[in-house]
Amino acid sequence: MLSLSVLEADGQVKGVELEDRLELLLLLNSVSQQPCAEGEIVTLAKTAESRRVLLKQRVLLKARLGESLLPDMQRLPDEGRMWRRAALCAEDGPQRLACYQSAVTALQAACPQSPGGRWQEVDVLLEFAEWLYLTHFPASDVQVLIERAVDLLLLTDEERVAVCVCEVRPVGRLERLVRSHTLLALTEDRSSLKHQQHLLTAYSFTLHIWRVSMATAQEVMNDWTEGQDVRSASSRKDKERADDKKNKQPSPLRTKAELKQQTRCLPISPEQWAQFQCPEEVRRAFLSDAGPYSINSTSIRAQSRTLFYLDLLVKELESFSLTPLTFAPLHLAEVIAGDLTRSRSQSDLYRLRIIRNSADLGFLSPFSGSC
Structure with a gap:
């Protein structure tokens, strides 16, 4: 010492x-194993x-x-974030509860108009609600926090006005809405209508993530194709013989028409979802785009938490014999595991689950020959 x-x-x-x-x-x-x-x-x-x-x-x-943390907290500028970190470090239940409550209060007071501050508040609310649920607090306490988070997620960035669910495009928001409604479903009695409604709402947000991301991927691939066309036109001007066009190697990128057809083929039925396989071009487009409207590591930062909730959603859907609805979240989980967390074993596991559910419904899966 x-x-x-x-x-x-x-x-x-x-x-x-x-x-x-x-x-x-x-x-x-x-607390340190080694002296300072x-x-x-x-x-x-x-x-x-x-x-x-x-x-x-x-x-x-x-x-x-x-x-006691209050005297020190008052000396810190980012009080809300520190209350959250303190909650994660606290081993005593009452102190963790007090830290989470202080974090929510501090974030609400700090920057209610700032989108960045709003997402911090949403993350703390969902994290707090998750802890309350796991420690067996009353379901009503958990629901209040999640509903507050959902309200924040449905506000526009420019004005504090709620928007229609179909107008929500940022994948980060949609991913949080999937987690919110999955957890809300767990707080309801399994025999209640609200339980299934929340599951179906969470499922609908996974579909919306696919729609938004595929549309963004289409724009990215169009840019690729246009750039390739410009380069091809420039190279043709340098050719001296017309036969060079015939001997030219085929491009690894598909034509613009083929790409449009590819993205228009987003499944609309359980059988189509069972036979779906996210194209490699689309996967590359996801990874090359760091914007908010695509499946990437910027929009989905806590990939392990996202996968955990997608697993919960799939298990709950399967428990109600809603296996046809499991394909969209399973394919989303497979892309996140394979391309964002870069876990080949985890990606293969999701492919096996898709194969199993496809076989249960009498469908064929394109993953059958690759696993």
């Missing part, structure tokens, strides 16, 4: 009182940014130890 002589070696460090340094060192050494290096705290505390880092670390350590 650090000695008092080291702590008092620089008593003039601004912004970090001796009592604060003592407390931080005691906290650090009480000599002079580490004093050296770091000499800049404003480092003092904020130390203060944040102290908050998280206090959260783990179940100590």
